[in-house]
Amino acid sequence: MLRPFIVAAAGLFAIASAALAQDNIKIAVVGPMAFTQGENAWAGAEMARDEINKQGGIAVGGKKLKIELVRVDSNEIQSVSDATNAMERAITREKADFVIGGFRSEAVLAMQEVAMDYKKIFLGCGAADAKLGANVEKSYDRYKYWFRVSPLNSPGLGKTLFAVLGSIAGQIRADLKKETPKVAILAEKVIWTEAIVKAAQANLPQMKMEVVGLWQPSPVATDVTAELAAIDRAGADLVFTALSGPVGIVVARQMGERKMRAVTFGINVEAQKDGFWEATAGKGNGVATLDTYAEVEMTPKMIPFFKAFKERFHKSPTYNAGTYDAIDLLKIAIEKAGTTQADKLVPVIEKETYVGTGAILEFDKAHDPVWGIGKYTGIAVQWQNGKKVPFWPQQVKGMQKFGLPGES
Amino acid sequence: MFQDILVTGLVNGSAYALLAIGFSLIFGVARIVNIAHTAFYMLAAYCFYALLVRGGLGVLLSGLVAVSSVTLLSLVCYRLVIEPVRQHEAAVLISTIALALIFQETVLRLFGGNYLGIPSAIEGVAHVFGIAIPWQRLLILIIALAMLVSIWFLLHRTRLGLAIRATANDLEVASLMGMDVNRVAMATVAISVALAAVAGVSVAPVFVVDPFMWLSPLVTVLSVVVLGGLGSIQGSVIGALVIGYVEAITVFVLPQGAFLKGAVALSIMVVVLLVRPEGLFGVAFEEER
Numbered sequence: 001m002l003r004p005f006i007v008a009a010a011g012l013f014a015i016a017s018a019a020l021a022q023d024n025i026k027i028a029v030v031g032p033m034a035f036t037q038g039e040n041a042w043a044g045a046e047m048a049r050d051e052i053n054k055q056g057g058i059a060v061g062g063k064k065l066k067i068e069l070v071r072v073d074s075n076e077i078q079s080v081s082d083a084t085n086a087m088e089r090a091i092t093r094e095k096a097d098f099v100i101g102g103f104r105s106e107a108v109l110a111m112q113e114v115a116m117d118y119k120k121i122f123l124g125c126g127a128a129d130a131k132l133g134a135n136v137e138k139s140y141d142r143y144k145y146w147f148r149v150s151p152l153n154s155p156g157l158g159k160t161l162f163a164v165l166g167s168i169a170g171q172i173r174a175d176l177k178k179e180t181p182k183v184a185i186l187a188e189k190v191i192w193t194e195a196i197v198k199a200a201q202a203n204l205p206q207m208k209m210e211v212v213g214l215w216q217p218s219p220v221a222t223d224v225t226a227e228l229a230a231i232d233r234a235g236a237d238l239v240f241t242a243l244s245g246p247v248g249i250v251v252a253r254q255m256g257e258r259k260m261r262a263v264t265f266g267i268n269v270e271a272q273k274d275g276f277w278e279a280t281a282g283k284g285n286g287v288a289t290l291d292t293y294a295e296v297e298m299t300p301k302m303i304p305f306f307k308a309f310k311e312r313f314h315k316s317p318t319y320n321a322g323t324y325d326a327i328d329l330l331k332i333a334i335e336k337a338g339t340t341q342a343d344k345l346v347p348v349i350e351k352e353t354y355v356g357t358g359a360i361l362e363f364d365k366a367h368d369p370v371w372g373i374g375k376y377t378g379i380a381v382q383w384q385n386g387k388k389v390p391f392w393p394q395q396v397k398g399m400q401k402f403g404l405p406g407e408s
Numbered sequence: 409m410f411q412d413i414l415v416t417g418l419v420n421g422s423a424y425a426l427l428a429i430g431f432s433l434i435f436g437v438a439r440i441v442n443i444a445h446t447a448f449y450m451l452a453a454y455c456f457y458a459l460l461v462r463g464g465l466g467v468l469l470s471g472l473v474a475v476s477s478v479t480l481l482s483l484v485c486y487r488l489v490i491e492p493v494r495q496h497e498a499a500v501l502i503s504t505i506a507l508a509l510i511f512q513e514t515v516l517r518l519f520g521g522n523y524l525g526i527p528s529a530i531e532g533v534a535h536v537f538g539i540a541i542p543w544q545r546l547l548i549l550i551i552a553l554a555m556l557v558s559i560w561f562l563l564h565r566t567r568l569g570l571a572i573r574a575t576a577n578d579l580e581v582a583s584l585m586g587m588d589v590n591r592v593a594m595a596t597v598a599i600s601v602a603l604a605a606v607a608g609v610s611v612a613p614v615f616v617v618d619p620f621m622w623l624s625p626l627v628t629v630l631s632v633v634v635l636g637g638l639g640s641i642q643g644s645v646i647g648a649l650v651i652g653y654v655e656a657i658t659v660f661v662l663p664q665g666a667f668l669k670g671a672v673a674l675s676i677m678v679v680v681l682l683v684r685p686e687g688l689f690g691v692a693f694e695e696e697r
Contacts, residue, residue: 034521077521078620189667215659218667222615222624223420226659227666229412229539246523246616253525254614257542258533270523278461279525279616 024068025058025340027330028096029323030086030111031126033073036273037103037320041125043313044321045069045100047305048328058331061338067327070094076107083107087114097340098123100149100326104244105129105192116142121342121349123326124148126319129192130155133366144346147367149329150292150322150358152378154195156371160290161196161266162203164380164392165240168265168288168402169209172237175404182212184231184262186251187242188219196242196267204240212236219245228254231262241266241289249279256283261405264288265380274315277386286405288382292319292358294390296398298379305357316388319378325356411537413656419545421652422552423611427625428632428644429559430603436639437576438593440490441501446622446629447508448601452478452608453617454515457526467529475605482601486594494593508622516619524617544613551610555603556645562599563641572596576639627670631677637687646689651676 029045031038049067057064072090076083083104090096091114099115102108103126112132115122122145124132130153135143151157165183172181185200187193197214204211212234215227224247231239239262243251248270255264268289270276276284293316295306305324309317333348334340354361359376361369369376373393380392384403391402431445452474459470485507493499530543563569575582575592583589615621632651636643654676655669662668680687 032521034516036522213663215663216665216667217659218670220620220624221667222621224666225419225541225545226412226416226656227663229416230660230663232540233412246618249523249525249616253616254542257528257544257614258540273522275522275524279523281525281527281613 023065025060025065025098025334026068026070026094026096027327028070028072028090028094028099028101030072030074030083030090030099030101031103031320032075032077033071034075035077035103036275036318037077037126038073038101040318040320041101041103041323042069042071043309044125044317044324045327047309047312047321048324048326052327052331059335060340065340070096072096072101074102074107074111076102076104076111080104080107080110084110084114087111091115091118091120096120098330100125100323100330101320102126103320105132105190108132112143112146116145119145119342121145121147121330121345123330125150125322125326127192128152128154128157130195130366130368131191133364133368136367137365144367145342147349147363148369149326149356149361150319150369151290152371152376153366153368154192155199156368156376157267157290157378158196158199159371160377160380161240162199162207163377164265164290165204165209165238166207167392167394168238168263169207171402171404172263176237178237179208181209181237182235183209183238183240184212184234184236185214185240185242186227186231186264186266187214187216187240188221188245188247189216190219190244192244193242200240209238217247219243219247221247222250224250224254225258228258228260232258232260236262238262239264239266241268243267244269246270249276249284252276252284252287253280254283255287256280256285263405265382266290269318271383272318272381274388276388277383282386284383285385286383286403288380288391288402290378291381291388291390292322292378293317294379294381294388294398296379296390296396298396299355299357299360301355301357319358322356322358325354325358325361328356329354329361411539413653413660415536415539415541417649417653417656419541419549419652420655421649422549423607424625424628424632424652425645425648426548426552426555426607426610427604427629428636428648429556429641430600430607431629432633432636432639432641432644433559433572433603434596434600435633436641437572437596438494439497439579440494440593440597441497441504442490442597442600443501443504443626444485444508444511445504445600445604446626447511448478448482449604449608449625450515450617450619450622451481451511452605453526453612453615453621454519456609456612457524457617460526461524471609474609475602478605478608479598479602482597483594486597490597491590491594512619512622519619521619526613526617528613542614548610548614551606555606559599559603559641568592568595624670628673631673634677634687635680637689640687640689643687643689647687 031041057066074083074086100123105127108127248268265288271289337348455474528544632647636647658669659666
């Protein structure tokens with residue numbers, strides 16, 4: 001007797017759910033939410049969501065769809081399998097239409113597979129490993145749903161690193177009268193640093209710099225006194241770093257404690273964070289790293305975004321806040337394509353030239369951002385007396401001078 | 409390079425010794441393999457951070473409060489978690505793993521996963537054999553030596569020490585002689601965790617404080633105690649120095665393989681387990697008891 005009513009109610013519920021779902025576009029923000037990287041990914045996404053929803057949402061087929069964010073803690077710093085489970089959950093249980101974020105290359109590679117299985121557009125905002133893009137080139141039909149919004153891929157990061165290194169080496173030659181600066185390479189042993197290390201070993205001698213050695217601590221090493229003593233003994237003028245883990249803090253702090261004469265530059269993800277100065281107990285003076293955001297005019301949107309982010313979250317954005325650009329890019333693509341269907345959005349994103357907060361994005365065949373001054377290079381910053389000072393590209397308005405030891 | 413290895417190995421080895429002797433002591437006396445040992449070390453580091461950096465208390469007061477509160481917590485944990493299952497070694501092992509994970513997750517919720525730094529108690533650098541060593545690292549060495557002497561004094565010159573050694577020698581006979589072996593075990597837990605807490609407070613200013621900082625030293629401590637002989641304090645000290653030196657040699661001789669220093673320590677543990685399961689001082693350990 002009741003059966004027809006139950007069936008009818010279930011049908012109505014299904015229709016209502018579908019109608020409700022059409023009012024929203026669900027975007028899963030995946031990241032290690034207990035850590036700065038995840039916090040920034042979520043913060044950037046929140047800013048984009050609030051701005052877009054305030055304007056009514058994303059226009060699709062005559063309707064304005066609001067953005068709904070789903071916070072997905074991948075715990076990827078600790079566990080790659082947790083990350084793949086989180087991605088699976090975001091797509092199957094949370095029914096996310098799009099996925100953005102990710103941080104650790106090993107985890108993002110695994111999450112990429114899950115997202116591609118479900119043909120979901122996954123806009124990366126954290127991992128640099130070139131293989132993520134190489135997958136797109138190698139097997140386009142499977143991996144075409146992947147795009148990297150931030151950071152540059154590791155060869156791209158390498159290009160910026162060598163451009164900045166060239167500039168610092170020039171300053172060492174001029175100020176310290178050293179024709180062939182000695183460089184120690186200090187890179188944590190993980191996959192994203194492999195290409196950078198190889199490139200450094202090949203390029204630095206061509207740039208008239210002598211490589212005095214390669215040291216590869218664990219990304220979670222708590223002590224690098226032995227490495228630093230060896231670097232000191234090798235007479236390095238410059239320590240070229242490729243560090244994403246807590247070892248970046250240990251290196252900076254112990255170099256400060258030892259009062260090493262060498263200056264550091266490279267990638268030090270921990271040095272991109274506002275908390276770096278406190279984490280090194282004020283010993284990180286002079287540490288320089290690639291970064292994405294500062295109060296400089298890299299793009300017309302950077303300064304307003306930087307200020308708004310700082311005002312809302314009381315901290316500077318890291319490159320993981322590229323989720324802001326990822327959502328804005330999705331909005332533009334969806335509105336141009338007039339649909340949320342992944343297969344129709346991919347060619348639109350591929351052709352887009354997007355002026356973002358951190359860079360001007362154009363995608364190459366690997367769906368990686370195209371590197372170039374005026375497009376996407378990133379910036380270089382140096383910690384000077386407790387403040388993060390941007391110093392490269394020098395032609396950009398707001399850049400300051402890189403400080404050599406004794407100067408900063 | 410020789411001087412570098414000599415000094416670096418000694419300083420790092422002394423920090424490992426601080427952790428390893430506590431781990432070994434509690435096993436020797438109560439047959440408790442306390443996996444949460446280094447988690448107490450992590451808790452002490454966080455407690456020290458909270459009191460010193462956020463609370464603004466002085467270094468000495470923060471250190472004392474951190475060590476005392478973590479030691480008290482260990483007694484509560486012993487009563488509630490370990491004592492009820494003490495007769496079952498596997499259950500003790502699992503309980504202490506659970507305890508460590510509870511501590512880790514609690515700290516993660518309270519402080520987040522970001523890496524924290526603590527200012528050094530003594531700033532500046534000393535030059536030993538032409539090697540620049542921060543004073544804070546030398547302080548670790550001094551604290552480790554002081555703790556070792558204190559433990560020796562406690563075990564060999566006090567009634568409690570006598571009771572601990574008697575219980576370690578033969579638990580059943582000690583019990584039959586009227587000793588309260590549970591209280592002795594509890595006192596040993598407190599001493600053992602206090603040593604871990606002292607290690608946490610003294611190394612926190614040179615390391616990075618994070619909720620997962622207990623995992624890496626746990627592996628090292630296991631290698632040290634297996635190498636030295638589980639339960640032997642003398643073996644733990646020598647094992648700690650051996651591991652400290654092996655790690656330093658790995659980094660200096662094989663700079664590109666610096667990340668392997670943990671693996672080298674583990675390999676030593678595996679080799680010792682295969683060749684001499686009782687450890688280097690297994691026999692001495694029996695005599696020592």
